[in-house]
Amino acid sequence: MKLTRMMGMAAALSLLMAGMQAQISLPSVFADHMVLQQKSEVPVWGWGDASATVKVVGSWAPKDTATATVRSDGSWDTTLKTAAAGGPYTLSVLGNGNCELKDVMLGEVWLCSGQSNMEWTPMANIDNRDEEIAAADYPNIRFFHIPKRGAATPQNNCEASWATCTPDVMKNTSAVAYFFGRDLQKDLNVPIGLIVSAWGGTPAEVWTPEELVMDNPRLRDAMPDKTYPWWPVEPGVLYNQMINPVTPYALAGAIWYQGESNRDHPDSYGILMKTMIESWRKSFKKDFPFYLVQIAPFTYNAGDNGAALVREHQEWVARTVPGCGMVAISDCVADLKNIHPTDKQSVGLRLANLALGKTYGRLESGFESPVFEGMTVNKNKAVISFLHADNGLMCKEKQIVGFRIAGEDGVFEPAKAQIKENTVVVSSPKVKNPVMVQYCFDDATVGNLFNKEGLPVAPFRTDRNWDNE
Structure with a gap:
């Protein structure tokens, strides 16, 4: 009788201890209202009891079950095949x-990541703010907005949740992300998931794994001299808390609006961005497309031309890093003393069109801004050719502004520019033998040269040595 009682007590204690063990749990990015990448093998991961078996099944294919065994550290991961776009579905995770x-x-x-122009919300002031907010009722657009926090080491979770796009949700999240997602959703007619991870005033180093910055002398030497307890400037701190917790969630791609905070050390910006992009792709286990916004004109009153050099490096990234692209937005600035242009609609639309053209193949042309291709000299005139100007160029005013020309002495003079089909002929009576041409290559000059599709020519200088990056 005593033995039976003792066995019963042991069994009860065993059940109690089992109940106290950690049950299956998921990172916050797996939650109600989430969007999973369609037609993919999507990673699913979480935590549980060591050696336990975990099963994952989606209601779009209830007979297909993915399984995983919980490792000794309590972590598990698997992949689950998703169907074509649709829903709503359920995702079941079965275990303890x-x-x-x-x-x-x-x-x-x-x-959707970057600094303040990506973080900028409709409530912080955008064009047609009230009308845009009132119309933001899109049940098939979902936001996962990651809080602004840093961490000294890589974290495996963050405090965020998925939210369906309503006026109340939209007005307090990224305006650029919203307009990008809205325009994609209208064209593709599929659900759109937007993971927003942005923090104003942050340099790109904080979004890059620390060791990749510190192990590269060129990047390490460009780090800010000062640190602040209230502001993230140390390498990797936002990657650790605002990117790593959602890796390797399946993505279609990434959009990026940042660069203003790297003006003090522009010469390393291109390599820094290449390093960051490659690290993200490795972490997400996919060479996803990466589309960036070239920083807009603004009266920095800088003496080192840092803004122009950052724009140049942004173009270098778009030209040389596979799967990248860039949108120019110099014409979207109504106030050169406002570093946050209020026309976020055009930014989102151009990013969406870039994705529709390069990622989804929905547009054949007209989704990329013209960029400098080459220069030839015809007597005392420089002839500039462009990529992405096959249908010709146009100027919306009587005279083209923003061009300067120099001879062998390197002294730049204001230049006259004339459109000739898809080239521009540049000259000055003060320069007899042209050697170099610049277009809007400064802090704040707003050009007025466009391709026939209405996209602005990106600023440039002809003496840039792309091989010297």
Whole structure:
């Protein structure tokens, strides 16, 4: 009798201890209202009891079950095949305790990151703010907005949740991300998931794994001299807390609006961005497309031309890093003393069109700004040719502004520019033998030269040595 009682007590204690063990849990990016990348093998991961078996099943294919065994450190991961866009579905995770996620959509997922112009919300002031907010009722657009926090070491979770796009949600999240997602959703007619991870005033180093910055002398030497307890400037601190927790969530791609905070050390910006992009792709286990916004004109009153050099490096990234692209927005600035242009609609639209052209093949042309291709000299005139200007160029005013020309002495003079089909002929009576030409290559000059599709020519200088990066 005593033995039976003792065995019963042991069994009860065993059940109690089992109940106290950690049950299956998921990172916050797996939650109700989430969007999973369609037609993919999407990573799913979490935590549980060591050696336990975890099963994952989506209601879009209830007979297909992905399994994983929990490792000794309590982590597990697997991949689950997703169907074509649609929903709502459920995602069930079965193990020591079951978890069912509801209102799960299959569609296109984009990471939206950068500094203040990506963080900028409609409530912070955008064009047609009230009308845009009132119209922001898109049940098939979902936001996952990561809080602004840094960490000294890589973190595996963050405090965020998925939210369906309503006026109240939209007005307090990234305006650029919203307009990008809205225009994608209208064209593709599929659910859109937008992971917003942005923090104003941050340099690109903080979004890059620390060791990749510190192990590269060129990047390490460009780091700020001062640190602040209230502001993230140390390498890797935002990657650790605002990127790593959602890796390797399946993405369609990433959009990026940043660069203003790297003006003090522009010469290393291109290599820094290449390093960051490659690290993100490695972390997400996919060579996803990466589309960036070239920083806009603004009266920095700088003496080192840092803004122009950052723009140049942004173009270098778009030209040389596979799967990258760039949108120019110099014409979207109404006030050169406002570093946050209020026309976020055009920025989102251009990013969406870039994705529709380069990622989805929905547009054949007209989604990339003209960029400098080459210069030839005909007597005392320089003839400039461009990429992405096959249908010709146009000026919206009587005279083209922003061109300067120099001879062998390197002294630049204001230049006259004339459109000739898809080239521009540049000259000055003060320069008999042209050697170099610049276009809007300074802090704040707003050009007025466009391709026939209405996209602005990106600023440039003809003496840039792309091989010397």
